[in-house]
Amino acid sequence: MSTTARATIHVDVPRADVWRAITDPDTIARYLFGSRVSTDWHEGSPIVYRGEWEGRPYEDKGTILEVVPGERLVSSYYSPLSGKPDVPESYQTVSYLLADDAGGTAVTVTQDGCADEAEAERMSENWGMTLGSLKSVVEQT
Template sequence: MSDPEDLTARATVVVDADPDQCWRALTDPDLVAEYFFGTKVTTDWEVGSDITYSGEWEGKPYEDRGKVLDKTEPLLLVTSFFSPMSGKENVPENWQRVTYRVQPIDGGCRVSVEQTGNDSVEATEHSSSNWQQVLDGLRKVAPKA
């Protein structure tokens, strides 16, 4: 049973692909667009670099931002994230942290995501559900990467 005060969104999937394929699925903009709600990702994935996530959601264009905070290819990617659609002020305390982990296992790898900085249990559950959809899509894309 999880702690009801834990506001970290989590999702995990087992992928029939090796860690390098999972990494490509996480970082190749063309592959990301296939499973991440059509989002266009722009970055060079170097630590300290900016990330832009753009697209259209429910008929409205968006442009979210982030930075690459840490990277150990092909096992770990940590980014910050801010969406103006959140309605919050663009200040450091309103940015979220997203950690992607790729763990080799027999027959493939386990890919997990954790997103901190959620405001409520409801927001955390919503983010967890969205991340699970994203990872379920990655599961289909990664073996072809």
């Protein structure tokens, strides 16, 4: 059985601004630990995240599964740093969901396929930090 990580934050900018932030590689690098993202943002296309984590280079990957501009971005996700083999069962699904919220935007990230509640909690905390960084980036631009 797998569990799902979840984190939500309110940002004081319109959905269009958040959408740009989650699909612009230069902006992504500003809030996602310096990760450089490569993709064309079309359903079925590959997505690759490159960077360095704790002094080690990484290249995470997946496939864009769903794109609804201004509303939803869903991709599969695999990281060799997980220690799991690169097989379909090791891929997780990461979803960014945007909704109007009190003059701004509610941003929710879910990551399914966590092995247990402990992993889901760790991933939820990581996504909470990432969303805090996203909030800082989009609200200052």
